[in-house]
Amino acid sequence: xxxxxxxxxxxxxxxxxxxxxxxxxxxxxxxxxxxxxxxxxxxxxxxxxxxxxxxxxxxxxxxxxxxxxxxxxxxxxxxxxxxxxxxxxxxxxxxxxxxxxxxxxxxxxxxxxxxxxxxxxxxxxxxxxxxxxxxxxxxxxxxxxxxxxxxxxxxxxxxxxxxxxxxxxxxxxxxxxxxxxxxxxxxxxxxxxxxxxxxxxxxxxxxxxxxxxxxxxxxxxxxxxxxxxxxxxxxxxxxxxxxxxxxxxxxxxxxxxxxxxxxxxxxxxxxxxxxxxxxxxxxxxxxxxxxx
Numbered sequence: 001x002x003x004x005x006x007x008x009x010x011x012x013x014x015x016x017x018x019x020x021x022x023x024x025x026x027x028x029x030x031x032x033x034x035x036x037x038x039x040x041x042x043x044x045x046x047x048x049x050x051x052x053x054x055x056x057x058x059x060x061x062x063x064x065x066x067x068x069x070x071x072x073x074x075x076x077x078x079x080x081x082x083x084x085x086x087x088x089x090x091x092x093x094x095x096x097x098x099x100x101x102x103x104x105x106x107x108x109x110x111x112x113x114x115x116x117x118x119x120x121x122x123x124x125x126x127x128x129x130x131x132x133x134x135x136x137x138x139x140x141x142x143x144x145x146x147x148x149x150x151x152x153x154x155x156x157x158x159x160x161x162x163x164x165x166x167x168x169x170x171x172x173x174x175x176x177x178x179x180x181x182x183x184x185x186x187x188x189x190x191x192x193x194x195x196x197x198x199x200x201x202x203x204x205x206x207x208x209x210x211x212x213x214x215x216x217x218x219x220x221x222x223x224x225x226x227x228x229x230x231x232x233x234x235x236x237x238x239x240x241x242x243x244x245x246x247x248x249x250x251x252x253x254x255x256x257x258x259x260x261x262x263x264x265x266x267x268x269x270x271x272x273x274x275x276x277x278x279x280x281x282x283x284x285x286x287x288x289x290x291x292x
Contacts, residue, residue, distance in 0.1 A: 047097050049090075051115075052104070056151035058144065061110045065159070066093050067102035072163035074291040075156040077149070077183060077191075078105045079176030081265060082133060083124040085116050088267040099284060101169070102162050106152060108145075108176070109136040120267040137175065142209035145179045146186035153187045167192025167220075167291045171283060173265060178202050181211035181218065188219040193290035195283050197264045198227040203237040212241045215248035221290040222252035225279055227261040227270075253282075 043049045049066035064085060067073060076096060080089045085107050093103040107115065113136065118124040149170075157164050168191045172180040177199015184191040196202060202224065204210035222245065226238055238254050245252035259275030262268030266276075 044094050044098060047094060049094070049097075052155075053114075054151070054155045056110075057147045059111055061148065061151065062107045062114050064090050064093065064105040065103070066090070066097045067161050068097060068100060070161075072161055073100050073102045074166040074287065075159075075162045075168045076101045076103045076287070077152055077156070077168065077170040077180075078103055079108060079170065079172035079179040079183075080105060081174035081176055081262075081268075082137070083118045083121055083129060084109055084133075086118060086120055086267070088120060088265055091266070095280070096283075101287065102156070102159065104152065104156060106148070108140055108148075108179070109133065111139055112136040121262075121265075121269065122267070140175070140179070142178075142182050142207075142211075142214070145182040149179075149183035149186040149191070152183075153190050157190070169193040169195070169287045169291055171195040171197065172199060173197045174262065175200055177224075178211045181214065181222070182209075184220040184222075185214040185217035188217060192220045193222075193286050194218075194220050195223040195225065195286055197225045197279055198230060198259075198261045199224070200230070203234070203240045212244040215244050215250045218248065218250050220250070221286060222250060222254075223282055223286045224252060224254040225264075225282070226254070226256045227259060227263060228256055229260040231256045253286075 043066070046069055047066055048069050049064065051062065052065045053060050053062040078089065078093055085105055089105050093105050096103050109117070118127065118129055153168060156162050156168065170180040170183045170191055170193070172178070177196030178201050180194035180196050181202070184194045202211045224241060231238060238256065242252060242254040245254070257263065257275050257279065259272040260270040262270035263272040263275045264279050265271060
C-alpha cells in the first residue's frame with residue numbers, strides 16, 4: 001500500500017520538487033493523449049459539475065460531483081488515494097461521466113479539513129503529506145467509512161440525473177481500495193459493483209472488519225486490481241481475498257496488473273498509461289455488467 005517508505009522512495013527518485021514537476025509534466029502529456037487533462041478548468045462538453053456538501057452522522061462531507069448534462073445515469077462513488085481530492089481525481093471522474101455515469105469524488109478527510117489539500121502528488125511529497133494526513137487517516141476505520149457510505153448513497157439517490165433503478169458503483173485507489181468493499185457491505189441493496197485499484201489493507205488478518213472478512217455482507221461484483229510490487233510484498237493476500245470471496249459467494253476478479261503501486265493515477269510517480277488504460281477498460285466492463 002502507499003506507505004511512508006514508498007513516498008520516501010519516490011522523493012529520492014525525483015530529487016527535487018522541480019524535477020518531479022518535469023516528470024509529472026511528461027505524464028500529463030501522455031494523459032492528455034488519452035483524453036485526461038492535467039489542468040482541466042472547465043467542464044467537458046456534455047457534462048455538468050459542481051462542488052457539493054451534505055450531512056453525515058460525523059459532520060458535513062464535501063466532494064466534487066460530475067454527470068452528463070441530460071438523462072438519468074448510474075451513480076459512482078470515487079474514493080481517492082491518500083492525497084485526496086485534486087485535479088487528477090476530478091479528471092478520472094470527468095472521463096467516467098463522459099461514459100454515462102454520475103460520479104461523486106468524496107473528501108474522506110472531511111472530519112478535519114474541507115476541499116483540496118494538495119495540488120498533486122509532487123505537492124504531497126514536498127509538503128510532508130504523509131505526516132499531515134496521518135491523524136485524519138487514523139479516523140477512517142471500517143465503521144466510519146460504512147457510516148459515510150450510507151450517507152453518500154442517501155445523498156446520491158436524491159440527486160437529479162441519478163438513475164435509482166440501477167445499482168451504484170464504487171471505485172477506490174490506494175487507501176480508498178478497502179473503502180469500496182466496506183461501502184458495498186454497508187449498503188448492499190444499492191451498491192452493486194466495487195473496484196479497488198492498488199488498494200492497501202484489503203487483508204488484515206487480526207482485524208474482524210478486514211475487507212475480506214465482511215464479504216458475507218456484500219451483494220456486488222468486485223474487481224480487485226493488485227499492483228505488482230504490492231503483490232511481491234504480500235503474495236498470499238490475493239489468494240486469501242479470492243478464497244474469502246468464493247466462500248461468501250461474491251463474484252470477484254482478483255488479478256495482478258503489470259504496474260506498480262499508483263499506476264492508475266496520472267500524477268503518481270508510478271503512473272503507467274498502458275496499465276491504466278487496461279484498468280479503465282476493466283472498470284467500465286464491470287460497471288456495464290453489474291449496474292445495468
